[in-house]
Amino acid sequence: MFNWFRRKINKTESEPVSEPTEQVTTPETEPSSKQSDQEDYLTWAKTAYKNIQQRQTPSTSQPEATELPPETTEQPVTEVEPETPQNSQSPPKETKKEETPAWMQKSDRLEALKETAMETAAVEDTTPITFDEEFVWSAKVLAAQGRAPDDISEEEINWLKRLRQGLGKSRRGLVNQLKSIVGQGPLNEDAVMEIEALLLQADTGIEATDYIISTLQNKLLEEALPPEQALDYLKSILRDILDRPLQKVVNPGFAPEKGVLNIWLLTGVNGAGKTTTIGKLAHLAQKSGYNCIIAAADTFRAAAVEQVKVWGERTNTPVIANPGKNTDPAAVVFDGISAAQARQADLLLVDTAGRLQNKKNLMAELAKIRRIIDKKADKAQVESLLVLDATLGQNGLRQAQVFSEAANLSGVVLTKLDGTAKGGVALAVAQQLELPIRFIGVGEGIEDLRPFSSYEFVEALLNE
Numbered sequence: 059m060f061n062w063f064r065r066k067i068n069k070t071e072s073e074p075v076s077e078p079t080e081q082v083t084t085p086e087t088e089p090s091s092k093q094s095d096q097e098d099y100l101t102w103a104k105t106a107y108k109n110i111q112q113r114q115t116p117s118t119s120q121p122e123a124t125e126l127p128p129e130t131t132e133q134p135v136t137e138v139e140p141e142t143p144q145n146s147q148s149p150p151k152e153t154k155k156e157e158t159p160a161w162m163q164k165s166d167r168l169e170a171l172k173e174t175a176m177e178t179a180a181v182e183d184t185t186p187i188t189f190d191e192e193f194v195w196s197a198k199v200l201a202a203q204g205r206a207p208d209d210i211s212e213e214e215i216n217w218l219k220r221l222r223q224g225l226g227k228s229r230r231g232l233v234n235q236l237k238s239i240v241g242q243g244p245l246n247e248d249a250v251m252e253i254e255a256l257l258l259q260a261d262t263g264i265e266a267t268d269y270i271i272s273t274l275q276n277k278l279l280e281e282a283l284p285p286e287q288a289l290d291y292l293k294s295i296l297r298d299i300l301d302r303p304l305q306k307v308v309n310p311g312f313a314p315e316k317g318v319l320n321i322w323l324l325t326g327v328n329g330a331g332k333t334t335t336i337g338k339l340a341h342l343a344q345k346s347g348y349n350c351i352i353a354a355a356d357t358f359r360a361a362a363v364e365q366v367k368v369w370g371e372r373t374n375t376p377v378i379a380n381p382g383k384n385t386d387p388a389a390v391v392f393d394g395i396s397a398a399q400a401r402q403a404d405l406l407l408v409d410t411a412g413r414l415q416n417k418k419n420l421m422a423e424l425a426k427i428r429r430i431i432d433k434k435a436d437k438a439q440v441e442s443l444l445v446l447d448a449t450l451g452q453n454g455l456r457q458a459q460v461f462s463e464a465a466n467l468s469g470v471v472l473t474k475l476d477g478t479a480k481g482g483v484a485l486a487v488a489q490q491l492e493l494p495i496r497f498i499g500v501g502e503g504i505e506d507l508r509p510f511s512s513y514e515f516v517e518a519l520l521n522e
């Protein structure tokens with residue numbers, strides 16, 4: 059079964075940018091090779107599209123296929139992963155050299171990206187897929203991470219489309235302006251000011267903005283880069299900022315550990331998207347084969363418990379709640395742990411209250427919950443995740459600061475990146491709070507949450 063939480067972490071990806079060569083795309087000097095890259099990507103995308111459609115064929119309610127542009131290459135790419143052991147029943151695989159497109163063979167970056175890529179997904183999505191510009195973009199992002207066109211699911215394509223759409227506003231404001239500034243040699247004072255303004259407007263925050271500009275400037279003083287490559291270098295800086303907090307955390311993965319009880323405490327101010335996130339996480343857990351339980355420990359507001367129950371029903375996940383009004387959240391956590399242990403659950407999602415008005419109470423409540431966990435489930439793998447509304451920008455960051463002082467946070471779930479949010483807020487979270495972003499939400503639907511990938515995020519933010 060496909061694990062929707064899984065994301066492999068490659069240590070070299072999160073090393074400082076001081077030695078960035080492995081993260082930057084191999085420079086493309088000849089325009090003709092750039093063009094052939096584009097054609098290869100298009101061929102790859104068409105092959106992926108055909109494969110998705112073929113998988114849909116047995117279904118009776120097959121949506122009309124979108125007309126594909128004329129073929130540019132006859133041979134579909136079928137295999138790029140050489141390490142899979144040979145299956146005696148499967149047809150012999152042809153050599154990698156013959157099947158891997160030229161643009162994939164020449165980039166060392168591919169190997170690094172494979173490490174951080176999502177594993178193969180085989181789950182189908184019901185949304186009819188269309189071959190459009192967004193499909194090609196999504197396919198390109200997957201191809202660049204070393205994926206083969208025959209193992210792409212429409213669910214993954216749809217997720218990337220939503221991510222790209224969500225960051226559309228930020229991207230449109232950034233890319234063209236950045237391109238016109240960064241390709242002109244070392245940054246002069248005006249250029250620095252322009253980039254600074256662009257990044258600050260995108261909610262990147264002063265700290266991350268300063269870091270980005272000084273790192274970029276150092277590189278441009280060393281070497282003259284044309285706009286595309288300067289932009290690639292900029293992307294590597296952003297990925298580095300986003301991945302760096304992972305170096306400090308005990309569990310840099312995103313998947314609940316098998317064989318132990320995982321307890322994820324979700325905290326955040328009202329309206330940040332906590333309950334919705336719990337529902338979406340329960341859904342990911344369900345379809346990844348984890349036995350999950352929800353503890354409705356936000357007992358301050360009766361409606362919050364009811365809301366959690368609705369998500370429990372939608373995702374077929376048991377919800378532990380205490381019917382009394384204003385009951386002790388720690389007692390609900392206690393019951394939740396008992397239920398999780400009795401049912402040998404893998405994951406207990408805890409909805410906690412988030413009342414900023416009183417930091418002392420918040421701290422006391424969370425400390426009490428921690429004590430209960432330590433007493434009753436001392437072997438549990440505990441994560442404390444702050445749910446942060448990305449549309450709040452720097453205001454959200456200030457709230458986050460209070461929580462990080464109170465809650466011993468281990469990560470952030472950034473929600474509402476589909477709204478008026480500006481993508482730079484993710485960089486501010488990583489740089490200012492030094493917390494890894496674990497998941498991102500790009501909509502209200504059950505499928506609109508996935509583990510965070512710095513590569514996909516930066517591409518969605520800076521790739522037209």
Ligand SMILES: Nc1nc2c(ncn2[C@@H]2O[C@H](COP(=O)(O)OP(=O)(O)OP(=O)(O)O)[C@@H](O)[C@H]2O)c(=O)[nH]1
Nearest residue numbers: 328329330331332333334362473474499500501502
């Ligand atoms: N557009 C968008 N809306 C979201 C997202 N996540 C949550 N929401 C919406 O934000 C609103 C608040 O979400 P909740 O999950 O109720 O937030 P909460 O933090 O649990 O709030 P309380 O229940 O009041 O504590 C709801 O209307 C959600 O549908 C997202 O990623 N994108």
